[in-house]
Amino acid sequence: MATGAETQAPRRRSDATRAAILEAARERFASDGYERATVRSIAHDAAIDPSMVMRYFGSKEGLFAAVVDVELDFPDLAGTDPGSVGVVLVRHFLDLWERDGVLRTLLRVGMTNSAGADRLRDVFRSQLVPAARSFGHPDAERRAALVASQVLGMAVVRYVLRLEPAAALSHDEVVAWLAPTVQRYLTAEEP
Amino acid sequence: MATGAETQAPRRRSDATRAAILEAARERFASDGYERATVRSIAHDAAIDPSMVMRYFGSKEGLFAAVVDVELDFPDLAGTDPGSVGVVLVRHFLDLWERDGVLRTLLRVGMTNSAGADRLRDVFRSQLVPAARSFGHPDAERRAALVASQVLGMAVVRYVLRLEPAAALSHDEVVAWLAPTVQRYLTAEEP
DNA sequence: AGTGTAGGCCAACACCCGTTGACTTCTTCG
DNA sequence: CGAAGAAGTCAACGGGTGTTGGCCTACACT
Numbered sequence: 001m002a003t004g005a006e007t008q009a010p011r012r013r014s015d016a017t018r019a020a021i022l023e024a025a026r027e028r029f030a031s032d033g034y035e036r037a038t039v040r041s042i043a044h045d046a047a048i049d050p051s052m053v054m055r056y057f058g059s060k061e062g063l064f065a066a067v068v069d070v071e072l073d074f075p076d077l078a079g080t081d082p083g084s085v086g087v088v089l090v091r092h093f094l095d096l097w098e099r100d101g102v103l104r105t106l107l108r109v110g111m112t113n114s115a116g117a118d119r120l121r122d123v124f125r126s127q128l129v130p131a132a133r134s135f136g137h138p139d140a141e142r143r144a145a146l147v148a149s150q151v152l153g154m155a156v157v158r159y160v161l162r163l164e165p166a167a168a169l170s171h172d173e174v175v176a177w178l179a180p181t182v183q184r185y186l187t188a189e190e191p
Numbered sequence: 192m193a194t195g196a197e198t199q200a201p202r203r204r205s206d207a208t209r210a211a212i213l214e215a216a217r218e219r220f221a222s223d224g225y226e227r228a229t230v231r232s233i234a235h236d237a238a239i240d241p242s243m244v245m246r247y248f249g250s251k252e253g254l255f256a257a258v259v260d261v262e263l264d265f266p267d268l269a270g271t272d273p274g275s276v277g278v279v280l281v282r283h284f285l286d287l288w289e290r291d292g293v294l295r296t297l298l299r300v301g302m303t304n305s306a307g308a309d310r311l312r313d314v315f316r317s318q319l320v321p322a323a324r325s326f327g328h329p330d331a332e333r334r335a336a337l338v339a340s341q342v343l344g345m346a347v348v349r350y351v352l353r354l355e356p357a358a359a360l361s362h363d364e365v366v367a368w369l370a371p372t373v374q375r376y377l378t379a380e381e382p
Numbered sequence: 383a384g385t386g387t388a389g390g391c392c393a394a395c396a397c398c399c400g401t402t403g404a405c406t407t408c409t410t411c412g
Numbered sequence: 413c414g415a416a417g418a419a420g421t422c423a424a425c426g427g428g429t430g431t432t433g434g435c436c437t438a439c440a441c442t
Contacts, residue, residue: 013408017420033224033226036226039399039401040398040399048419048420048421050401051402051420052419052421054400054402055420059401111298111299111303111347111351112224117351121354124354142360145360146357148348149345149347149349149357150340150372152344152348153339153343156340156343156344158340161301161343163312163336163339164332165333176382180375180382181375191364205388208389231429239390240392241430242391242432243390245430245432250430250431251431
């Protein structure tokens with residue numbers, strides 16, 4: 001979706017405020033979760049009045065929807081070498097988790113908020129399942145779910161729980177360990 | 192820890208109430224998360240007054256600590272055949288997740304509440320890391336973290352997010368797919 | 383039977399939340 | 413310059429929260 005307005009030149013004075021609110025909200029939601037991230041605290045971070053949040057996004061729910069409404073542009077796995085799909089996918093996920101906080105926000109909020117969980121399931125269905133279909137197995141959904149379990153799990157221990165040994169792993173180490181797993185889930189004939 | 196009192200005969204009249212509060216709290220925390228599980232709703236489920244919760248557990252935080260303060264008795268991996276440790280561990284985890292709601296509660300709450308995250312890290316450190324040491328690799332902590340990422344990830348997609356394909360998997364299917372992964376994380380010489 | 387005490391309820395407290403509407407300030411353009 | 417409208421502030425609302433203390437009730441023991 002990613003509601004328009006960025007197609008037109010951003011001359012409106014309010015665009016800066018809008019962006020500030022969105023950024024503050026993204027960080028608060030990611031670090032505090034949906035309930036503890038209060039409209040007041042977000043407004044404080046963005047250095048504006050709480051009522052501005054309502055004016056721009058209608059409600060707290062609307063603000064969350066706006067934060068979470070971004071394209072995640074998965075790589076097209078159809079073109080890549082089937083032998084290195086694990087590496088490609090894991091590396092892409094690492095980038096995605098660390099680029100901006102959107103996925104972390106989604107993960108954290110998705111644990112307690114149904115709108116967050118819905119959006120997360122949406123990403124799974126619209127991005128990961130199609131990618132899993134490239135390998136011709138009839139149970140692509142199951143394979144995608146297995147991949148999701150490993151990738152989300154690493155995100156949980158690394159970014160949310162911050163388990164020391166997991167958070168300390170370099171990107172290369174994460175790829176080295178997880179890629180074979182993901183590869184197997186997607187391409188193996190049987191467990 | 193598991194605070195005593197169950198060593199003495201449970202003749203106190205209040206023990207039933209105490210247990211009712213604990214059970215209601217466990218379910219509410221597991222299904223709603225820490226913030227949305229209100230003391231009032233828990234008291235309602237336990238059919239008592241909210242003030243009783245305070246009398247027995249001091250505060251909402253105290254109640255949560257009591258809910259989460261249970262032994263998880265991991266299997267001792269030292270005795271089991273090193274070739275089937277993946278199967279044993281994954282099956283044990285499935286039992287643990289589904290026996291009572293404590294681990295689900297911990298997972299959900301650990302995402303937003305620091306006390307929950309602490310307790311989860313505690314379980315990791317005191318149970319999973321020692322188990323990982325059985326295999327003589329110097330980086331046992333890292334191996335344990337990898338196992339945690341896969342096992343927690345499956346719990347997230349299965350019990351919290353309820354991703355359809357993952358929730359529909361039978362125990363045997365989960366074991367068949369995850370056991371080789373866990374086995375490799377624990378025993379492989381290198382990625 | 384009478385009394386001390388543990389168990390339980392009720393009403394209220396102070397606080398924080400999301401949200402609202404009226405008011406002021408700044409910007410822009412005729 | 414002056415007016416129109418956007419951008420932003422302020423104070424308040426109704427409601428829900430965790431928590432408290434006073435009061436009532438029912439049981440155990442002498």
